[in-house]
Amino acid sequence: MSCKLKTSIIALLILSNFQVMTFAQDIVNGDFESWTSNTSGILEPDSWETQNEPELIFVESSEGHSGKYSACMNVVWDNMMKKFTGASLSITQPVNADQKIGFLTGYCKGNSTNTDSLKIEIELFSTDKLIGTGLITIIQTAGDWTRFTVSIVYFTDMQPDKADISFAIIPVTGSYHQTEYCIDDLYFRKKNK
Numbered sequence: 001m002s003c004k005l006k007t008s009i010i011a012l013l014i015l016s017n018f019q020v021m022t023f024a025q026d027i028v029n030g031d032f033e034s035w036t037s038n039t040s041g042i043l044e045p046d047s048w049e050t051q052n053e054p055e056l057i058f059v060e061s062s063e064g065h066s067g068k069y070s071a072c073m074n075v076v077w078d079n080m081m082k083k084f085t086g087a088s089l090s091i092t093q094p095v096n097a098d099q100k101i102g103f104l105t106g107y108c109k110g111n112s113t114n115t116d117s118l119k120i121e122i123e124l125f126s127t128d129k130l131i132g133t134g135l136i137t138i139i140q141t142a143g144d145w146t147r148f149t150v151s152i153v154y155f156t157d158m159q160p161d162k163a164d165i166s167f168a169i170i171p172v173t174g175s176y177h178q179t180e181y182c183i184d185d186l187y188f189r190k191k192n193k
Contacts, residue, residue: 026095027165030106030186032071035061045071049092055079058087062182065107065145070184073169075116086116086169089183094162097124101163102191104134104150110181112139118181119168120150124160131158137170138181145184152191163188 034046042052043061048071050059062072073087104122112118117139124132132154167183 026097026188027186028091028093028095031067032061032064032069032184033067035069045089047092049090051088056085058085059089065109065184067184070107070182072180072182073118073167075169075171075179084171086171086179088166088168090166091164094125094164095188097160097163097188100154100159100191101132101152101188103152103189104165104186105147105189106186107145107147107184108138108181109143109145110138110179111143112179112181116169116171116179119170120148121166121168122150122152123164124152124154125162125164126156126158126160129158131156131160154191 028047029045032045032048035043036046038044038052040052040054042054042057044050044052044059045061048059052058056076056078057074058076059071059073061069064070071089073089075084075086077083078085101122101124104120108118110118117137120136120138122134123130132152134150134152136148136150138148165186167181169179169181
């Protein structure tokens with residue numbers, strides 16, 4: 001095999017791997033680098049919905065995995081409900097999905113007190129019909145960033161056109177103060193044929 005052919009093959013392999021990783025760019029603000037004040041003056045991640053309000057800050061910016069910021073979800077005492085309440089974070093507009101997504105990957109770190117866990121869910125649609133889902137639950141007590149992968153199971157052979165992504169802190173026996181999970185660097189990976 002000629003040196004020129006070997007170089008072309010290696011370049012093609014590198015390019016194909018790069019293309020799989022750049023498929024992730026469809027998740028708007030998936031790196032959580034953009035934040036804007038909501039109507040109450042509370043910073044929130046652009047293109048993501050929280051339940052933040054003046055006396056209850058569930059999601060705030062924190063040190064990022066690869067950039068400056070991540071989205072950090074916290075369990076908060078709700079004085080009106082008289083209990084600790086877990087945070088939720090979901091994409092405000094469905095993500096365009098013009099290829100068959102196989103996985104959602106990203107990074108998280110957290111401090112789970114007792115039984116609080118992080119639920120990560122993705123739903124894929126084709127013309128508003130649910131055609132695939134992925135769900136994992138993480139209980140993590142590590143302070144270091146850890147990569148997660150959510151595998152997607154399809155119910156049909158239909159091609160998706162949009163995806164919804166959500167995160168929630170879920171208590172098993174009750175939410176606990178000081179539980180937090182930070183999320184960063186979300187990526188889609190294509191489904192292998």
